[in-house]
Amino acid sequence: MSNSSELHFLRDKLRLFAKVRNWDQFHTPKNLSMALMVEVAELMEHFQWLTALESENLTVEKKQEIADELADILLYLVRISDKLNVELLPTALSKMEKNALKYPEQQVFGSAKKYNEY
Amino acid sequence: MSNSSELHFLRDKLRLFAKVRNWDQFHTPKNLSMALMVEVAELMEHFQWLTALESENLTVEKKQEIADELADILLYLVRISDKLNVELLPTALSKMEKNALKYPEQQVFGSAKKYNEY
Amino acid sequence: MSNSSELHFLRDKLRLFAKVRNWDQFHTPKNLSMALMVEVAELMEHFQWLTALESENLTVEKKQEIADELADILLYLVRISDKLNVELLPTALSKMEKNALKYPEQQVFGSAKKYNEY
Amino acid sequence: MSNSSELHFLRDKLRLFAKVRNWDQFHTPKNLSMALMVEVAELMEHFQWLTALESENLTVEKKQEIADELADILLYLVRISDKLNVELLPTALSKMEKNALKYPEQQVFGSAKKYNEY
Secondary structure (H helix, E strand, C coil), X not given: CCCCXXXXXXXXXXXXXXXXXXXXXXXXXXXXXXXXXXXXXXHHHCCCCCCHHHHCCCCHXXXXXXXXXXXXXXXXXXXXXXXXXXXXXXXHHXXXXXXXXHCCHHHXXXXXCCHHHC | CCCCCHHHHHHHHHHHHHHHCXXXXXXXXXXXXHHHHHHHHHHHHCCCCCCHHHHCCCCXXXXXXXXXXXXXXXXXXXXXXXXXXXXXXXXXXHHHHHHHHHCCHHHHCCCCCCHXXX | CCCCCHHHHHHHHHHHHHHHCCCCCCCCHHHHHHHHHHHHHHHHHCCCCCCHHHHCCCCXXXXXXXXXXXXXXXXXXXXXXXXXXXXXXXXXXXXXXXXXXXXXXXXXXXXXXXXXXX | CCCCCHHHHHHHHHHHHHHHCCCCCCCCHHHHHHHHHHHHHHHHHCCCCCCHHHHCCXXXXXXXXXXXXXXXXXXXXHHHHHHCCCCHHHHXXXXXXXXXXXXXXXXXXXXXXXXXXX
């Protein structure tokens, strides 16, 4: 693996994974957004009846199941980004800068309101 | 930024982002799974009425909006993984190996059935 | 069953169902919104790799599975509405009137744009 | 409105609403499942940073916004069920009977485990 980019490494592995299975025909952005959503719902299902506190104190077995869901989410996210020619890392860094402007520290300190509710 | 890990770099930036806003109190795994879901829905909304073909031929403006949604998804995914002490990259690589066993190339070639439907 | 309201009939059955299982403690609006989402994801999963045409031509077996998901969605929707003291039917009728104003027939004829994109 | 069925009444209104806008072409089961999901995410967004207690004590203004989301969910649910020829009410009643068997009162009393975790 090249040190320079984990996300490109995953992207390339996923390209090959789909290619040898002839799955590109299914991997439209529309379908991949649905598949990504389904994985996030599988993650969320683990938390639906838990209190906030319980969601922070999971058994080792639950943790492993949840880690696998997080992995699936990353894989679909990298895949759909590839299909849309979006470079995830620079886009995420630039989005963090936008978010910092939308949520100035002093103004939002300790508050979970949405930026348009201030 | 260390070349060795983009995901750790993002993780550390997000830790600081939350800390200076006193947002850790809101960032339980349960809440973050919900926030992640909401971002994926915002992504999916762009595709809901499009044909598969249209979803592959977006305007530059739509592309930028969609790239921003993908970025938000990555940011929440890195954040919830941090809160759960999950190392995303090795977990994703090991999940890809499990997926390869679940979906052997010859058996699934050109088919989108679920692994338990073969 | 009273003819006057199917939705009240379901609401009352669900109240009893939760009560005899001592489940009210879990049925906060927050948790129920998550459970509702998980059911909708299970519905959507059936369609994720299908073409639009395939999604209109399902096997009898698939249809039955999907009907069960639709039922679960209605049950959680009625339950969360009850917990929030929302009367679903009049609210839905009044929302349809708002939607009619947002999407005037002539203006939106044959177009799937969002109301703020006209 | 016929007293005998609120859900049929809504179904018929929604059929007409789509017809006069020439929207049937967009209303495939696949697309409608996505639209339904997006509405549920809009509902869930209201709750994502709230504690369970806060989610039970909403302002009048928030309540109204949430009621509108619940209405949209019902409308899309009735619409997709119509497109799939599923009769929501009897299906929901029969699903409640299945759920009662899956979750016997004594066994699940006060517990939120999934049926396959007992």
